Amino acid sequence: MSNSILESTSGESTAMSADKPVSVTVMSMQQALNRALDEVLAENPKAVIFGEDCGRLGGVFRITDGLQARHGAQRVFDTPLAESGILGMSVGLAMAGFHPIPEVQFDGFAYPAINQIVCQIARMNYRSRGTMPMPITLRVPSFGGIRAPEHHGESLEALFAHVPGLKVVSPSNPHEAYHLLKYAATRPDPVIFMEPKSRYWQKGEVDFAADGDAPTGSKVMREGRHLTLVAWGAMVSRCLQVAELAAEDGIDIEVLDLRWLKPIDAAGLAASVRKTRRAVVVHEAPLTSGLGAEVAQLITQSCFDTLKAPVERVTGFDVPYPSGDLEDEYIPNIDRILFGIQRVLEYKRG
Amino acid sequence: MSNSILESTSGESTAMSADKPVSVTVMSMQQALNRALDEVLAENPKAVIFGEDCGRLGGVFRITDGLQARHGAQRVFDTPLAESGILGMSVGLAMAGFHPIPEVQFDGFAYPAINQIVCQIARMNYRSRGTMPMPITLRVPSFGGIRAPEHHGESLEALFAHVPGLKVVSPSNPHEAYHLLKYAATRPDPVIFMEPKSRYWQKGEVDFAADGDAPTGSKVMREGRHLTLVAWGAMVSRCLQVAELAAEDGIDIEVLDLRWLKPIDAAGLAASVRKTRRAVVVHEAPLTSGLGAEVAQLITQSCFDTLKAPVERVTGFDVPYPSGDLEDEYIPNIDRILFGIQRVLEYKRG
Amino acid sequence: MDTLPLAVPDDDAGPLTSAQLRELYSLMVAVRHLDRSAIAWQRQGIIPGYAPELGQEAAQVGSGYAVDTTRDFVFPTYREMGVARTMGVDMVGYMSTHKATWHGGLYDPVKSRLAPIQAVVAGSVLHAVGWAHGQTLEQKDGVALTYFGDGASSQGDVHEAMNFAAVMKAPVVFFVQNNGWAISVPTERQVAGGSVAARAAGYGMPALQIDGNDVVAVVEATRRAFAHARRGNGPVLIEAMTYRRGPHSTSDDPGRYRSLDEERNDAGEDPLERLRQRLLADGIADEAFFAEAIAAAEAEEEHIRAGIQALGSRPGAEMFDLVFQETTPALQAQAANWREESEHV
């Protein structure tokens, strides 16, 4: 793919393969998400987007840029500064037949809304015995890596994944972002959509042509024979880098983008690790009671006989997310992931 | 231990062993907790207790019964009905040198306070570089089993355990309740104290004499050779029942009361499972991303070579906590725990 | 307190007819009888618990009476049995929540126009705002009616809801039943300033503080508020001053925080007796009518009790089936495991 391809949402380059037309564009994740939302609004008159600064400003990350101008201030609007209000209001809109796509401005500001998310959004379908579905797609700019102020670098996936009634997904690149958001925002159930904010401006190829299959489950981003690296969000590209480095030493690593953090693709994990016999799971969230524990345990359950070493976790530490200066000490870096891989490869039954 | 022993907080029976005086009383967990709080108030003039209905009523579970009368309405008081307010106020009191012991009336009503718990209580010591410790002991009547209304049967330990800066503990019987609460309420760090509400009225022996050691780490409640059952809160006594039943079939089960859900006693888990080579972890919370995953992964990490089968989890399902009629279908019951044990015992590599 | 501008004439605005007053009385008797019975059912072990609304019949029946179920939507707490009955909700379905059959109740909330029973204090106030804003977005004329208590007014969500509604001019009626107590905490230790209605001015929202034990006053105030909101003038707050004559719930022991004397003094006149006297004084009803109302209430209660007693547990499979619209492999696996181990199939 040439870098000269126009890098805006509007400029598409269309190539032809033997069988079917392929429509591939290079764009940033911010652009891919913006385009997905634009299409969702166009396709579903009941879809509405709202949150703090989502309207005129287009969001602090510009994910909703231009949407108010294009779809009107009834469909895309600013709310007062209150996250519980935003999510509680979403419940009522869903009851009235809308598909709310609220935004929480940063991960850390989902906490004030947790009560409405856990006790209301996640349970209303159940409580109402299926008569009041909650097709709410909550966008949460997530994870760290941008040297931001406190509470702007949190990873809440373990919390969300533990809540019955929620589905949770995180894209790792622009292509995934476009397809996963379009998919999530057309589901009849609540989906927490965790956007890796450190990847918003990274460009990548997006193939808009749906490949027919729903983007459920995990996705092998790189095949390998010796060890499976499991990751999501911003950690996927870091794991791909690690795999390239390891390849130089003849270590052939498979990188699995988990994508869905609830439901977790247990079969996909099993298939990969049954082949590689070794696994390391990587995430930014603190270690203890993080989602890595669930992933590791699912792998251990399905691959107990074939595993050559216990699944290793390379994660953030059990400390509050630090200030920018210490961010690189906290987030799993290439070195720490390589050490984790080494521990697994060198494991000897004792 | 005779049942005729006076069963009130005031009536103590004192027996003598060879070496040291033993002061053992039979009382309910409610009484043990009440007594612990009474002593904490008496010993620390900076300790204050507050929450919804904590004062005059003595709490809906009567855990603070009589404390306002004994220690005054300045030390034990009712607040308005707002959990974020209660916990946010605790932060300020801690900054002013108090040791707040707030109560959240039921587990499910901790959610409105999560923002203050996660972003403030858990981080203030860190943010202030140790100059503003948060000696806050948050009591949360927790877990299910009492046929209560919605949101009155929740298990939040996985959430709390994932939050850097919190410590989390749950007692399984009156003796543990007394000692763990006295210990927790004298610590300089925030501790979430999860009280198994279904056990409040169960009686048991309490030995008030401190045994010298701080009640940290896990505790073996029953020794066994064939398999370790790991549990906490109300599930401990259920696991002890299971162990008795299994013993009839010649299966010798060790029951480990985890007690501290953060920090988890990894060494205690390893020591037990290195001996038994098999483990089942039991909890009421939903399976996915529950604390059972962390426990299982810790065991797998430390005992990979000795484990005869993958650690099994017997837990609540990934569904909202159901209404009373279905409660017994949801909470791990004896049958389901026995099935879990059986799966582990019958596991064949292959 | 009455800061609501005089409503422009409205179809709803005429004075209550004699037939309507009699209907209100019959409803209040039915509610009172069912409420008392539910406490008895709890003592008899028919249901494990219940939250009585004794003393709040006028506030609940009067406000519920103003609802137009063809276009409005109501958001209750856990104590709005009287509202549900007035709206014509299936009462076996409603009471099933107290039998611990299903948390939200078994009635159909969409068809009933009554959201599922809500156990989180102040939990559904924001839902009303969202639903109401949906009416604005679709240019419909429904009004959301949301209930909460004096205790609930302390919750942050209530503030967020009032502010959102007022900023968006959403057609919401906030109906506060100030019954003097939040479990054991009296209003003066709960509501700074002493009145929830007084909060409305701070949002530029009109408010009515009314005698919540006068069913006629309640109907009229609620109708005025509905008319105001329906015409696009934004939200209204009503604070109905009433009294929780019974315990907070069947597991509460009010003797620990208030005396019988205090109860007698603070509760004031009984709303049901008050309407009875009025109907008698105005010659609208006679003893025969009252006897008939009681007989009807008794028959109704028997019917509901029979329904509740006949109600079996819901099949455990519903735990799994009702979580999502689109289930997941993990849930299916857990359901299968549950069937094997618990149902032995």
Add this chain to the structure above:
Amino acid sequence: MDTLPLAVPDDDAGPLTSAQLRELYSLMVAVRHLDRSAIAWQRQGIIPGYAPELGQEAAQVGSGYAVDTTRDFVFPTYREMGVARTMGVDMVGYMSTHKATWHGGLYDPVKSRLAPIQAVVAGSVLHAVGWAHGQTLEQKDGVALTYFGDGASSQGDVHEAMNFAAVMKAPVVFFVQNNGWAISVPTERQVAGGSVAARAAGYGMPALQIDGNDVVAVVEATRRAFAHARRGNGPVLIEAMTYRRGPHSTSDDPGRYRSLDEERNDAGEDPLERLRQRLLADGIADEAFFAEAIAAAEAEEEHIRAGIQALGSRPGAEMFDLVFQETTPALQAQAANWREESEHV
């Protein structure tokens, strides 16, 4: 709006002396200069980001000036640089948060009487209430001063804080800087009813809505509020009407939501220029004094910049050491692992 009863005479209550007015001017100049410089530092790559307070100097310096650091305690947001400077907080320590050195800042909050910098909107308002109630419990006479914005007023926590404080008569001064904007959302889309001060009456709490660009008015209002709270009369709310003249932060682009013309119109008179004119008119200061104030501000800024530039990263071990007062085995193990893999020791 002024619903605060006239304060009884107080030591603090005398009119500001000429020396004090000059001091206020010097403080405002120092703050203005440091604020402008911090934006420049960000452009020069010395710090990664900053939240300017241009236009809010009078509100911040005036309110901070009323604080008695021997007994009061102050709870800032992320924008109270001017308050910190006025209170005499170590400004290298304060600015370090914007260098991404440590989230709460490196100054000592206990000694400074300024709680750590708070990035959660409305996050610390309840802390002030708790701290203030502690004063009541210990029969001390300190007052808690808590800052928040027009946007923050929408948060549930602010309501809970006001209600708690008013119910408990806690000595709190709620100081709202209504600067017209919450990032891109103007006050009229944020604050229903148009005034945060108007909310106070609903809690039975006195309030002052003041010209936040008049530093003398701010000092006097804050002193009155402190005197009221200190005497055990409970909380007071002050709404200082001002204007955020700059961007929300150095990563904001206000051109997307307001025009330069609007900025010029809405901002009104510059608070610093206003005080200058007053000092000149009253003959309290002359050009030489102003020049001196600027020179001092420049020297101070240079000193602070040098301190910030000299500031190294905190050792990574602090990540682990500062989580708890009593560390845990798991944390120690992680710290050891980190040392091995990241510090290679």
